[in-house]
Amino acid sequence: MKVRVDDPEHMNLMGLLMRGLLESSLAGERGRAAARKLRGDVRICAGTMSVTMSFSADEIVLRASGNTRPRANVRGEMKPLLEMVAGGGLIGPVLRGKVKVRGNLLMLLRLLPLIRPSRKG
Amino acid sequence: MKDFLVNLLGRESVLDEEGALAPYREDYCEAAPSDPSLVAFVTTTDQVQQIVREAARRKVAITPRVAGTNVGGLAISVAGGLILDFTKMNKVQEVNDVDMYAVIEPGVTQKQMKECLRDRGGTLTLGYSLAPPHTSILANALLGGLTNRSLKYGDQSQWISGLEVVLADGTLARTGSWALQNVSPYGQVPFPALTGLFVGWAGTTGLCTKMAFQLWPQHKFNRRLFVLTYTPRGTFEAVRRLVRREFCDDIGGLSWPSAKMMLGVKRPHPEPARGEPTFTLYVDLTADIEEEMALKQRMLNDVLDSVRRENERIEEPLDIRMLLKINPAMSPFAEFPTDLEFLTNHGGGGLSWVGTYGPLSKFETGIDAGTRIMVRHGLAPVIVARPMRGGHYGVLRFVEIFDKESPTETSRVKAVNSELLAMCTQLGFVMYKTPSWAFEILKPGIDPGMLKLMRDVKTLLDPQGIMNPGKLGL
Numbered sequence: 057m058k059v060r061v062d063d064p065e066h067m068n069l070m071g072l073l074m075r076g077l078l079e080s081s082l083a084g085e086r087g088r089a090a091a092r093k094l095r096g097d098v099r100i101c102a103g104t105m106s107v108t109m110s111f112s113a114d115e116i117v118l119r120a121s122g123n124t125r126p127r128a129n130v131r132g133e134m135k136p137l138l139e140m141v142a143g144g145g146l147i148g149p150v151l152r153g154k155v156k157v158r159g160n161l162l163m164l165l166r167l168l169p170l171i172r173p174s175r176k177g
Numbered sequence: 178m179k180d181f182l183v184n185l186l187g188r189e190s191v192l193d194e195e196g197a198l199a200p201y202r203e204d205y206c207e208a209a210p211s212d213p214s215l216v217a218f219v220t221t222t223d224q225v226q227q228i229v230r231e232a233a234r235r236k237v238a239i240t241p242r243v244a245g246t247n248v249g250g251l252a253i254s255v256a257g258g259l260i261l262d263f264t265k266m267n268k269v270q271e272v273n274d275v276d277m278y279a280v281i282e283p284g285v286t287q288k289q290m291k292e293c294l295r296d297r298g299g300t301l302t303l304g305y306s307l308a309p310p311h312t313s314i315l316a317n318a319l320l321g322g323l324t325n326r327s328l329k330y331g332d333q334s335q336w337i338s339g340l341e342v343v344l345a346d347g348t349l350a351r352t353g354s355w356a357l358q359n360v361s362p363y364g365q366v367p368f369p370a371l372t373g374l375f376v377g378w379a380g381t382t383g384l385c386t387k388m389a390f391q392l393w394p395q396h397k398f399n400r401r402l403f404v405l406t407y408t409p410r411g412t413f414e415a416v417r418r419l420v421r422r423e424f425c426d427d428i429g430g431l432s433w434p435s436a437k438m439m440l441g442v443k444r445p446h447p448e449p450a451r452g453e454p455t456f457t458l459y460v461d462l463t464a465d466i467e468e469e470m471a472l473k474q475r476m477l478n479d480v481l482d483s484v485r486r487e488n489e490r491i492e493e494p495l496d497i498r499m500l501l502k503i504n505p506a507m508s509p510f511a512e513f514p515t516d517l518e519f520l521t522n523h524g525g526g527g528l529s530w531v532g533t534y535g536p537l538s539k540f541e542t543g544i545d546a547g548t549r550i551m552v553r554h555g556l557a558p559v560i561v562a563r564p565m566r567g568g569h570y571g572v573l574r575f576v577e578i579f580d581k582e583s584p585t586e587t588s589r590v591k592a593v594n595s596e597l598l599a600m601c602t603q604l605g606f607v608m609y610k611t612p613s614w615a616f617e618i619l620k621p622g623i624d625p626g627m628l629k630l631m632r633d634v635k636t637l638l639d640p641q642g643i644m645n646p647g648k649l650g651l
Contacts, residue, residue, distance in 0.1 A: 076506050
């Protein structure tokens with residue numbers, strides 16, 4: 057399983073940050089297991105930037121804009137979103153209204169272990 | 178000259194073979210390579226004095242050099258010249274913890290000084306430039322370079338409290354308070370400020386063999402926060418307001434391509450992605466008690482709120498520790514000194530810039546104009562813009578990486594730099610660490626009296642013209 061940025065020269069800062077996070081996560085068994093269960097697109101909108109993560113059997117592709125309708129959306133200001141992916145968890149920010157989610161919630165729950173920092177191989 | 182050097186220093190400390198001399202032909206930038214005939218590694222002041230006397234006798238040009246990371250060709254010798262390599266003259270001679278100063282030799286690196294202060298208990302610190310950890314503190318100071326404490330204390334030349342210099346006839350001279358016997362190098366006053374004869378002169382007036390400089394207290398709590406902004410106006414209005422509140426240790430601004438390059442994009446597209454922040458400000462805060470840090474963060478938010486109320490979008494400050502958890506590639510910005518490999522180790526080998534000092538009031542205009550120039554040439558606008566010395570002036574620097582093996586890219590960098598220099602000069606910015614090509618362009622605009630004074634000083638201190646000839650257009 058690998059992470060690929062589609063058109064990296066045009067990718068936004070959020071997408072490039074996410075690439076590092078996903079690569080770290082996939083270095084651990086928890087992240088790899090989570091990625092194996094995911095298929096389809098999830099879009100993250102951080103402030104005025106958006107990035108779409110497309111999950112398939114052998115790779116995760118990051119795009120600055122997705123043409124397809126994603127299965128799930130996560131939206132919020134940059135700081136609460138980054139705090140969430142830095143290990144703060146999804147539930148608290150959602151309950152406080154700092155992060156909004158839409159679409160397939162089960163997919164988002166499956167995504168959570170993948171977007172938590174992991175440094176272990 | 179070779180026999181003299183070998184007798185004085187030993188065969189192993191003198192280079193004269195083509196392969197060994199090759200790294201000394203050039204530096205990072207597009208300046209034309211030039212072959213020295215000899216490189217000598219010195220370790221003592223006495224050796225430097227003897228070499229200078231012999232070189233004066235034989236009229237051999239001398240160029241001082243340490244890491245060779247200059248981006249203006251200042252440490253490239255004239256063809257056939259002698260390069261004095263100071264990397265092995267690298268002792269920290271003294272650190273005074275009470276009076277807060279250090280005395281170092283030219284080869285002392287940023288990394289070495291940091292480790293030295295840490296080993297002494299970490300009560301003192303200094304600012305670090307954005308150059309790699311193995312670069313010389315003394316060279317940056319003599320060239321008036323900036324550091325990550327320049328908002329509070331100015332460019333690094335302003336911290337110099339005394340110099341020991343070998344003059345062109347081999348005389349050893351001290352400037353600053355320690356010129357008087359048994360007095361410590363606490364500062365430059367009250368003697369005439371002769372240190373200035375060697376600052377900003379690119380080694381054309383003498384060879385500095387020791388530098389005394391001021392150190393600063395290391396506080397218990399340090400926080401580096403990143404503030405993402407979307408317009409030059411919002412960015413630098415925030416900077417101007419922050420500097421007047423006087424609670425930040427440092428503020429630096431980096432344009433959007435810098436962050437992307439650090440995150441692995443070798444050559445970002447010249448235009449930013451849709452919705453992307455265009456500038457990142459890093460704000461350094463320090464404190465000795467937690468309440469002080471909390472208050473400073475509150476003050477930061479207060480200033481940012483005041484700019485947001487004027488319809489400027491500014492993200493909430495992001496702690497570097499949190500960003501590191503998300504992406505370890507941000508680590509070069511976690512701690513200084515740092516190796517920004519995306520600039521220095523990108524494959525093509527070339528790094529150049531037009532780095533200027535000038536008024537904060539003109540930052541937005543300069544950034545808009547500089548961005549247009551770089552984009553027109555197909556370059557992503559890598560810009561460093563930051564306040565210096567309480568905000569009385571600032572740095573506006575445009576950076577290019579390029580493939581040194583490509584004549585097309587080298588020509589493009591020269592063309593871009595010429596345009597950037599003209600634009601910056603017109604706006605009231607002055608290029609620092611001034612390369613010879615830039616000095617020639619600036620010369621017609623420099624006050625004739627100042628130019629005469631510079632020539633007279635040069636003639637007085639270096640009558641035979643052996644000290645790093647060809648620099649500063651003198």
